[in-house]
Amino acid sequence: MSATPPVGHGLGAPNAAVGATPASRGVGPPLWLLLELTYRCPLHCVYCYNPTNFAHTGPELPTADWIRVLREARALGAVQLGLSGGEPLVREDLEPLVTEAHALGFYINLITSGVGMSEARMRALKAAGLDHIQLSFQDSTRELNDFLSSTRTFELKSRVAALIRQHGYPMVLNVVLHRLNIDHVGEILELAEAMGAEYVELANTQYYGWAWLNREHLLPSRAQLERAEGVTQRFRERLGNRMQIYFVVPDYFETRPKACMSGLGSVFLAVAPDGTAMPCHAARMLPGLDLPNVRDSDIRTIWYDSPAFNRFRGEAWMKEPCRSCPERGRDFGGCRCQAYLLTGDPDNADPVCDLSPHHALVTAAVARAEQAGSAAPAAARERPLVFRDHRVSIAVITGDPARGGAPARRA
Ligand code: SF4
Numbered sequence: 133m134s135a136t137p138p139v140g141h142g143l144g145a146p147n148a149a150v151g152a153t154p155a156s157r158g159v160g161p162p163l164w165l166l167l168e169l170t171y172r173c174p175l176h177c178v179y180c181y182n183p184t185n186f187a188h189t190g191p192e193l194p195t196a197d198w199i200r201v202l203r204e205a206r207a208l209g210a211v212q213l214g215l216s217g218g219e220p221l222v223r224e225d226l227e228p229l230v231t232e233a234h235a236l237g238f239y240i241n242l243i244t245s246g247v248g249m250s251e252a253r254m255r256a257l258k259a260a261g262l263d264h265i266q267l268s269f270q271d272s273t274r275e276l277n278d279f280l281s282s283t284r285t286f287e288l289k290s291r292v293a294a295l296i297r298q299h300g301y302p303m304v305l306n307v308v309l310h311r312l313n314i315d316h317v318g319e320i321l322e323l324a325e326a327m328g329a330e331y332v333e334l335a336n337t338q339y340y341g342w343a344w345l346n347r348e349h350l351l352p353s354r355a356q357l358e359r360a361e362g363v364t365q366r367f368r369e370r371l372g373n374r375m376q377i378y379f380v381v382p383d384y385f386e387t388r389p390k391a392c393m394s395g396l397g398s399v400f401l402a403v404a405p406d407g408t409a410m411p412c413h414a415a416r417m418l419p420g421l422d423l424p425n426v427r428d429s430d431i432r433t434i435w436y437d438s439p440a441f442n443r444f445r446g447e448a449w450m451k452e453p454c455r456s457c458p459e460r461g462r463d464f465g466g467c468r469c470q471a472y473l474l475t476g477d478p479d480n481a482d483p484v485c486d487l488s489p490h491h492a493l494v495t496a497a498v499a500r501a502e503q504a505g506s507a508a509p510a511a512a513r514e515r516p517l518v519f520r521d522h523r524v525s526i527a528v529i530t531g532d533p534a535r536g537g538a539p540a541r542r543a
């Protein structure tokens with residue numbers, strides 16, 4: 133699924149932060165709640181954002197705990213709910229969870245590969261009150277779709293797309309872009325148009341989890357990126373409002389970082405399958421962040437009082453150049469996970485920023501991607517693509533920071 137938080141419509145006014153600690157004073161509620169119901173997934177995407185050591189995490193929360201999380205988060209003011217994974221359809225209790233979330237008044241978005249969806253489940257989910265379905269494709273061609281996911285799922289996804297339409301949902305497609313498929317953007321948009329898509333998210337890969345392991349294979353060249361943007365713009369001009377196309381540029385090509393999660397601990401709360409609560413779905417890689425677990429604490433305590441959720445609130449944690457930068461209120465220093473992965477210190481400025489003393493780490497990676505056009509750069513040929521896989525996840529990947537080890541400090 134996409135690493136992007138769910139989108140939808142807000143519901144009602146959030147509650148105030150009653151009894152907040154000094155560090156969290158002035159912090160609003162977690163408006164976005166993302167429940168990663170499981171790390172199980174039949175697919176093996178090379179860009180999956182799940183942690184590479186997912187096989188080492190604890191057992192999945194039972195239904196009763198998820199329901200408690202829903203109730204506590206809604207009472208706190210959460211309005212948008214994403215149900216993700218892994219593949220959330222592997223959870224047999226998905227329908228009762230949707231029923232509960234709907235009764236509580238959440239706007240509910242299912243983020244799925246489509247594997248596990250059937251006519252009967254679609255009916256049941258609709259009856260339970262599911263609002264929105266975001267379906268992921270890997271590519272416009274069966275060959276690359278199936279290669280990138282290491283499954284034969286292209287036809288199945290096409291059938292699920294038809295089911296989504298039949299049941300009156302808006303057609304929302306998500307395709308993660310990278311070096312291996314970005315030249316197919318025209319065909320991907322033609323496929324989306326043929327399927328009657330109303331929304332298409334072309335999200336360039338974010339380099340966390342398995343995507344980080346495969347970065348040398350996946351980072352596109354600037355020429356590829358510009359061609360894809362040009363194709364996308366021509367589609368926008370031709371289709372007008374018939375199909376909304378979101379093209380999310382890879383931040384490695386920018387000179388300022390993204391305002392990651394609108395600031396950690398600001399609006400977003402993710403809960404991993406084992407109950408770990410996180411201010412960002414990649415945050416379990418960050419060193420020294422003693423992440424709370426919903427098995428031990430309620431959501432209010434986790435959100436307002438836990439050291440982990442307060443760690444990156446405000447500006448006190450910032451180092452130079454962010455600390456005195458006039459732009460710090462706009463981007464909050466960028467992504468903490470990217471700062472850690474690239475520099476080894478999560479308090480550093482995101483190296484995407486050209487004011488960062490580590491910016492050369494990003495430009496060097498981009499330069500390598502430029503060398504070989506659409507072919508894999510030399511660095512990638514030394515290390516084959518790693519597919520998200522349970523057995524690989526069980527194996528110790530020495531020094532892989534995405535599994536919580538020491539950062540690799542590579543350029
Ligand atoms: S393997 Fe693919 S479909 Fe499964 S969770 Fe990862 S990105 Fe999503």
Ligand code: SF4
Nearest residue numbers: 454457459460465485
């Ligand atoms: S120095 Fe820090 S705060 Fe300033 S623009 Fe760069 S990342 Fe943002």
